[in-house]
C-alpha cells in the first residue's frame with residue numbers, strides 16, 4: 460500500500476518508521492531544512508531522537524509530491540495527517556483540489572477558537588465526500604517506534620475506510636479495532652489530555668496514589684458526560700480511546716500533558732513549561748475549549764474547570780486542589 464504521512468512530529472515519525480516496514484511510505488514535514496537533515500542523517504532528531512529512519516522511508520518537504528504519492532486507488536492508498544489540532548485546518552486546506560481517495564488524522568483535541576472536533580474541521584474544509592476517520596488510542600510515540608505492542612481504534616462513518624486502515628496498520632505488534640463512533644473516540648482522546656495535566660499536578664504535589672485513582676475515575680465520568688451530551692456512545696469511553704488512553708496519559712511519564720501538570724506543581728510558568736517540552740501538549744488549548752463548551756452545554760466538569768483555572772486564571776495549584784475537595788458531596792453517578 461502507498462501511504463503518506465503529513466506531519467513529521469514525534470507521532471507522525473513513529474508511525475512512519477513502523478509502517479515503512481511493510482508499505483511504501485512517504486513522510487512529509489513543513490520545514491525543508493529539517494526534512495533535508497532528517498533524510499540525510501536518517502533520524503528526526505528534533506522530534507524523535509534515537510530512532511533510525513528505515514532506508515525504505517522517503518522523507519520530503521515537497522507537499523505536492525507527498526500528496527501525489529497517494530492520489531491513486533482508495534484500496535491501495537492512504538493519507539494520514541499527523542499534525543497537532545492547530546495544524547489540521549491549514550493542512551486540510553492545502554489538500555483542497557487534490558484527488559485524495561481517503562484521509563485519516565491522528566490529532567487529539569478541540570480547535571481552540573472554534574471548539575470543533577477534528578472531524579468537524581475536516582468536514583468544514585473538505586466536505587464529507589472523502590472517506591475519513593481518526594486513529595486514536597493509548598500510544599506513546601517512543602514505544603511504537605521501538606516496536607512495542609500497542610492497540611488503537613480507527614473510527615469513521617465509512618466502514619470501507621476503517622477496513623482499509625485495519626488492513627494497512629494491523630499486524631505485528633499493533634492491533635487495530637474499529638468503531639463508527641467518531642465523536643466518542645475524538646472526545647476521549649481530547650479530554651484525557653486535560654485530565655493528564657490534573658494528575659500531573661496531583662502527583663507533583665505528592666498527593667498520593669489514592670488521589671490519582673480518584674482523579675482518573677472522576678475524570679472518566681467527566682469525559683463520558685461531555686461525550687454523551689455531544690452524541691458519543693457511553694461504551695466508547697470504556698474502550699481504548701477512552702479509559703485506555705486516559706490511564707496511559709495520566710500515569711505515564713512520557714506524556715507531555717502529564718509533564719505540564721508536574722511543571723505547574725513546581726510553580727513553573729506555563730510558557731516556560733511549554734518551551735521546555737518543545738512538543739505540543741494538546742491539553743492546554745483543549746482545556747480552554749472544553750471549559751467553554753461545557754459551560755455552553757451546561758455540563759458539570761469540575762476537574763477541567765480546575766485545570767483551566769490553574770492554566771489561565773492565575774489560580775494556584777493548591778487552590779485548584781482545594782476547590783475540587785471542597786465541592787459538596789454527591790451521588791456517585793455520571
Ligand SMILES: NC(=O)c1ccc[n+]([C@@H]2O[C@H](COP(=O)([O-])OP(=O)(O)OC[C@H]3O[C@@H](n4cnc5c(N)ncnc54)[C@H](O)[C@@H]3O)[C@@H](O)[C@H]2O)c1
Pocket residue numbers: 466467468469470471488489506541542543544545546547549550565566567568598599600601737738739741
Ligand atoms: N506523541 C505521541 O505519543 C502521540 C500519540 C498519539 C497521538 N498524538 C497526537 O498527535 C498529534 C501530533 O503529536 P506529536 O507528538 O507528533 O506532536 P509534536 O509536537 O511532536 O509535532 C507536532 C507536529 O504538528 C505540526 N504542526 C504543528 N502546528 C502546525 C501548524 N500550524 N501547521 C502545520 N503543522 C503543524 C508540526 O510541524 C509537527 O509535525 C497531537 O494531536 C497529539 O495529541 C501524539
Ligand SMILES: O=P(O)(O)OC[C@H](O)CO
Pocket residue numbers: 567596597598599600652655704707708713714715716717739740741
Ligand atoms: O504525550 P501526550 O500527553 O500528548 O500523550 C501522547 C498520546 O496521546 C498518548 O496516547
